[in-house]
Amino acid sequence: MNGATDDVNQAIAGELQLMDPRVRASRERAARLLDPEFVEVGGSGRRWTYESMLAELADHPGSSAAGPHYEPSKMSGVLLAPGLVHLTFETVLGERRTRHSSIWRRSDRSADWRMYYHQATRVPPGAD
Structure with missing residues (x-):
């Protein structure tokens, strides 16, 4: 596995953990x-x-x-x-169906990936 793929997979793992009710x-x-x-910026437009x-x-x-x-699908990522x-x-x-975009970063101070930014947009019923 190359470094970019490993980094994306680690961010995906973090994202999935944040959907776990126990977390x-x-x-x-x-x-x-x-x-x-x-x-x-949540689906309601509220800033957190x-x-x-x-x-x-x-x-x-x-x-x-x-x-x-949460039932996630179509999850993909890219190393920026x-x-x-x-x-x-x-x-x-x-x-409720929602589209998401998140940015994960790993700082020099930590080896852990953390969510830096998240945007959620509700999808109206019947929309593709």
């Missing part, structure tokens, strides 16, 4: 996957920061073992530069 329900586990400079996301993630849909879970991966994918959560 979403744990501030400590989620904090290890989000970059301290994390920013998200590292602190606001960690404060509320456990209450978001997909965070309960008893509730609906050393230590920087861009992922795109879709999810279904209950009846």
